[in-house]
Amino acid sequence: EAEVAQSPRYKITEKSQAVAFWCDPISGHATLYWYRQILGQGPELLVQFQDESVVDDSQLPKDRFSAERLKGVDSTLKIQPAELGDSAMYLCASRTREGLDNEQFFGPGTRLTVL
Amino acid sequence: SQKIEQNSEALNIQEGKTATLTCNYTNYSPAYLQWYRQDPGRGPVFLLLIRENEKEKRKERLKVTFDTTLKQSLFHITASQPADSATYLCALRLNSGYSTLTFGKGTMLLVSP
Numbered sequence: 001e002a003e004v005a006q007s008p009r010y011k012i013t014e015k016s017q018a019v020a021f022w023c024d025p026i027s028g029h030a031t032l033y034w035y036r037q038i039l040g041q042g043p044e045l046l047v048q049f050q051d052e053s054v055v056d057d058s059q060l061p062k063d064r065f066s067a068e069r070l071k072g073v074d075s076t077l078k079i080q081p082a083e084l085g086d087s088a089m090y091l092c093a094s095r096t097r098e099g100l101d102n103e104q105f106f107g108p109g110t111r112l113t114v115l
Numbered sequence: 116s117q118k119i120e121q122n123s124e125a126l127n128i129q130e131g132k133t134a135t136l137t138c139n140y141t142n143y144s145p146a147y148l149q150w151y152r153q154d155p156g157r158g159p160v161f162l163l164l165i166r167e168n169e170k171e172k173r174k175e176r177l178k179v180t181f182d183t184t185l186k187q188s189l190f191h192i193t194a195s196q197p198a199d200s201a202t203y204l205c206a207l208r209l210n211s212g213y214s215t216l217t218f219g220k221g222t223m224l225l226v227s228p
Contacts, residue, residue, distance in 0.1 A: 004158070031214065042119075042204050042218030043159065055213050091158050095214070103149060104216065106158030 002026040004107035006092050012113045018080035021110045025074070025094030033104065034067055034077050035091040043091055049075065050097075082114045117142040119219040121205060127225045128195055136190040136222045138205035143217075145207040148181055148188050153202045153221065162203075163190075195226045 005024040013019050025032050030051050035043035046065065048056040052072040060067065064083070069075040079086055089111050093104040120139045128134050138148070147166045151159035165172045165181045165188065172179045178191040192199050202223045206216040 040220065042206075042220050044218070045215055048213060048215060050213075056215060093158070103161035103164065106160070109156075109158050111156070 002105075004092055004094055004105050006090075006107035006110055008110055009108060010111045010113075012115065013082050014115050015084055016081040018078065019082050019112065020079075021077045021090050021092075021112075023075045023077070023092030023107060025092070026105055028096065029094035029105070030072070030097045031095045032069060032075050033093040034075070035093065037089040037091055037109070039088075046077070079112075082112075084114050087112055087114045117217070119143070119205065119207060119217060121203075121219040122222040123220065125223040125225055127227065130196060130226055130228050132195055134192040134195045134199070134224055134226070136203050136205075136224065138188040138190070138219055140186050140207060143186070143207055143209065145209060147208050148179075149206045149208070149216065150177075150179055150188075150190050151204045151206060151218075153204055155202075159204055192224075195224075197226045197228055200224055200226050 007022050011019055032049040034046045036046055037043045046060045047067045049069045052069050065079055067077045089109045091109045092107045095104045118141045122137055147164055149164045150162045152162055153159040163172050163174055163179045165179045167183055176193045180189045202221040204218050204221040206218045208216055
């Protein structure tokens with residue numbers, strides 16, 4: 001069964017360092033999301049892509065976070081510099097296409113710890 | 116302001132009983148609502164979707180209701196099993212804009228044998 005892949009699964013870094021997370025959505029899925037989930041909270045959207053274009057990054061802290069999906073397939077989320085408050089689970093999700101009422105498929109997430 | 120509220124305390128029930136989880140929202144007009152299951156350290160997994168013009172949806176032991184007047188969705192698991200223990204998230208998709216989902220905090224369900 002097709003799955004969303006993410007790496008690394010765990011990342012420990014020191015504050016002020018740069019970190020990057022990678023996501024490979026299910027093949028053929030045009031819409032890709034990055035979420036941040038703090039322990040005990042629900043996922044919060046950071047950025048949404050439709051193919052290679054960003055369609056919603058209103059909640060992305062753009063002074064330190066960046067995201068790209070250059071060829072409309074896999075995607076990278078970067079944080080530079082990392083801060084203590086960035087410790088969270090970073091989830092990637094995909095769905096077939098915008099405009100359809102269907103579910104999002106989530107990856108296993110990357111657990112980030114900033115020391 | 117817009118809010119999605121789910122039971123903040125864990126729900127403890129005995130195996131075989133029906134679990135009922137609540138999702139209340141304010142200042143939203145959702146096009147549809149989805150329920151997801153999340154196990155510790157893993158990503159959410161989709162369970163059910165219910166649209167604003169639907170009152171009830173069923174899938175095997177799961178049932179979801181949607182009352183747009185009360186601004187509430189109820190999620191039921193009948194004949195619950197210990198394997199149903201997880202956190203359950205409700206998520207709303209608004210009528211306007213892109214297919215962004217806004218998630219509640221989730222309710223942890225613990226089913227004891």
